[in-house]
Amino acid sequence: MSLILSISSTSHDAAVSLHDDYRMLAAVPLERVTRVKSDGRRLPHEAVAEALTIGGVGAQDVDVLCLARGHMPARLMRFGHDLHGLRRRSQILLDRLAGRERGAVLKSELHTARALEAERLLDVAALMAELGLRPQTRLHVYNHHLAHALPCLFHNPDWEDALLYTSDGGGDGVCYSIRSFREGALETLYGGDEWVLEQPRVDSVALAYGYATEALGYKIQRHEGKLTGLAAWGQPVLRDRLRAHFRLDQETGEILSDFPSTKAMRRAIFAMAEGVSREDVSASVQDLAEEMTLAAVRRLLERRPSRNLGVAGGLFANVKLNQRLVEEAGIDRLFVYPAMSDQGLPPGGALSYLLERDGLPRWLENRARLESVYLGRDYDDVVDAHLGAEPGLARVSDDPVGASVEALARREAVALYAGRMEFGPRALGARSVLAAPDDPSVNQTLNARMERSEFMPFAPFCAEEDADTIFDLPAGSRYAAEFMTVTCRVRADWRERLAGVTHVDGTARPQVIRRALNPTYWDILAAWKARTGLPALINTSFNVHEEPIIDTPAQCARALLDDRVDAVATNRGLYRRRT
Secondary structure, eight states: OOEEEEEEOOSSSOEEEEEETTEEEEEEEHHHHHOOTTOOSSOOHHHHHHHHHHHTOOGGGOOEEEEESOEEEGGGBOOOSSHHHHHHHHHHHHHHHTTOOOEEEHHHHHHHHTOOOGGGTBOHHHHHHHHTOOTTOEEEEEOHHHHHHHHHHHTOTTOSSEEEEEEEEEETTEEEEEEEEETTEEEEEEOOGGGGSSOOOOOOHHHHHHHHHHHTTSOTTTSHHHHHHHGGGSOOTTHHHHHTTEEEOTTTOOEEEOOSSHHHHHHHHHHHHTTSOHHHHHHHHHHHHHHHHHHHHHHHHHHSOOSEEEEESGGGGOHHHHHHHHHHSOOSEEEEOSSOSGGGHHHHHHHHHHHHHHOHHHHHHTOOOOOOOEEEEEOTTTHHHHHHHOTTEEEEESOHHHHHHHHHHTTOOEEEEOSEEEOSSSOOSSEEEEEOSSOTTHHHHHHHHTTOOOSSOOEEEEEGGGHHHHEEOOGGGHHHHTTTOOOEEEOHHHHTTTTTTOOTTSEEOOEEEOGGGOHHHHHHHHHHHHHHSOOEEEEEESSOTTSOOOOSHHHHHHHHHTTSSSEEEOSSOEEEEOO
């Protein structure tokens, strides 16, 4: 048995996970601890400390460190004595004299050195000391896209075959990876370690989506979801111009482009977007993402037939794309890893170490369904004392369920702060804001309180026994819908009754829940249904725009004091501002 600490220090969404062999003990995005949205570009020391605290262990207890080829302090690198190495050494010295610290990207340095062995360039002993680990702690450096892909296979223990497809803005030299699992073997068709040494191709539809986001004045790698919502209001007027730059290799199923560089891609997309409405730009780049990805997956399934599809990587935060895959790719089941962005790399990195250590047959025997992503800190033992001690707040009920439903019936917004914080980009009932789903004006009023500008309705949550009543939810989407990673059609007779969660195109992004995972969350919904006849409520994340999802009781209290919500429910009571 091994205690495994896994780290991602990528340019955004850095994260840490902690594992007791195949059992994940904790998973912490760096942003939740530092309160810097999408924090990255450095070793995530704060998240390491948080994960170890959650696991009840110390750094000296760690047996294995799993590491992405991400950002490192330059002082931990061993630069050679060639011209590049001498230049880097002089830069580090000058930075130290100026009181600064220079960083380095391990993947880039390996590419320059034409080396795959990280130990050749990384001062492993210094790294272990930096993190407080024992000198004999084993180092495992993992592949970016393999780490995206492996959780999809691991968390589907009944899959005997599958296509594993990843897509993002880039990692370890590629923007996609393709892996086929069949007959007890896992084969990499594209996206292996060899690409670390190759010149990266500029063929990412995810990056094109990001540049379109930027062209509309939003932040790349953060606000792409705004375009997903806006797309339903526009027309894909740029479809032909965008698609002219991309093609599908019919032999391999790989997406290719004619852009010579990322700068060229950015310039072209900015030029296309000039003078075009944000709705039409959004519809156009959404069309590109859907059509190219769907074509690639279909072709790959022809090459390696399977009825199961596992996807991860930042592109698959796109819930509309995921719906198209379920409905049109010719599959029975889709699984989207809930932490699909680079936040999800550490769990996959640990799984890649275990695969290397144990071999595929034993690794497959340890597969387990992903029941929840409640993997952060649990403050249930202190949150009530903290809220109760805040002079501006008062505990108004010892019945969080009944009092929450009363508030919701008055069209108030109630935050639920219960149990362990969620891992990944979605709030799933532990740090969520609840509201009535039947009034479309709630989107405007609640977004204003949260200082958000969103163009997709809030997501609904419902009990699994009510899902088929409300939604046209294919069987292949059920697992994904537990983590709010796919849209589906709202049944016609429910669209008006659930106007606050139904998009202009008649779809919604549901979360389907079971009581065992979060009893208070489920009980509030059940009491709401009994009172109103509506089997759904709104769930949106408990955070202000441009801030990470709320983590600590102090952050929870501040949000209530600042009138972001009307009340906060815990597992023990309901709290309001004093009048």
